[in-house]
Amino acid sequence: GYDIRYTVSGPQSGPALVLVHGLFVNADHWRKTVPHLAERGYRVFALDMLGSGYSSKPVPTEASDISGEKNLKNDEIVVDTLGTPSGQFRQGPISIPLRHPVNGSVYNFYTWSDQICDFIQEIVQPNQPRSIALICNSIGCISGLVAARNLYTYETPMIAGIFLVAPNFRELHVAEQPALARPFTAFIQLLLRQTSLGPTLFKLLAKPDTVRTILNEPYHNPQSVDDELVTALLTPLLLPGTDAVIFDKLSYSAGPLLEQLLQDPVIADLPVYVATGLNDPWTPLPRVQALLRFPPVKRVEVIPECGHCPHDERPDIVNSLFDNFCDDVLPLQR
Secondary structure, eight states, X not given: OOOOOEEEESOTTSOEEEEEOOTTOOGGGGTTTHHHHHHHTOEEEEEOOTTSTTSOOOOGGGOGGGOGGGGOSOSEEEEEEEEOTTSOEEEEEEEEEOSOSSTTOSOSHHHHHHHHHHHIIIIIOOOSTTOEEEEEETTHHHHHHHHHHHHHTSSSOOEEEEEEESOOOOTTXXXXXXXXXXXXXXXXXXXXXXXXXXXXXXXXXXXXXXXXHHHTTTOSOGGGSOHHHHHHHHHHHTSTTHHHHHHHHHTOOOSOOHHHHHTOGGGTTSOEEEEEETXXXXXXXXXXXXXXXXXXXXXXXXXXTOOSOHHHHOHXXXXXXXXXXXXXXSOOOO
């Protein structure tokens, strides 16, 4: 088996919230979210996904026995439409390859969604329907949506709603890349995975000053990139096996997409709330606002003066949005 690290805060009797982090970070990225929600009376769980943080980091192809892709019935799915950065439509049919291009890799959204589902059933142990809500950031939004869909198909749905913070549209996915760019991207991914270039580059980048510089891209306010954040994110990245996991994840140019999942009729009545940073360099604002066309999406909030991590840059605003979301889908019993 593999070790999964998680944190838990708040009264044991409180309604359960499960927080899912984004790419290359960990549960400590919710440092300004967990105390607030726990103080309100919620039982707040924050996970380190497999391959992230202090959870196990197996060699990508040596843990294929637990890969969620084993349960996939199809290698691809075809959708009628996807979005564009300008908030317009791309008309289909559009083919979306679902399997990781590295055969047997365990690091895929189906594995991570299985982890969330297993965690909810074995650790959170809900005792009534719609008694859990998910809060997810960046690519964690994909894992959360797949898990929510799986849990929503049960006879008694467990999930009351899901909040997507700066959802990611996965620009490296083959369905998102221009056709001419795909061979070049695949070649770079191969070099990083299978030559000394990847480990050498990782050693050069895995340093506090470099991490701080990298974080200044997704973060709008440099003051938010403090020593606590750099330490919280860098320390687990220095654990053995991290470099192989990172370059495997960067090679994951397949799997489900946000808009594809939001078109799934199974979750048509699942409340989905969205927040995005006005200054997010990675998530096109018009495309996020256009998510309102999908039936599950009830609200899209734009947070001023912040980038890709609104929950960490502007907790003064985002925690209030979390409060409203929880009051709507999972209210406390007074």
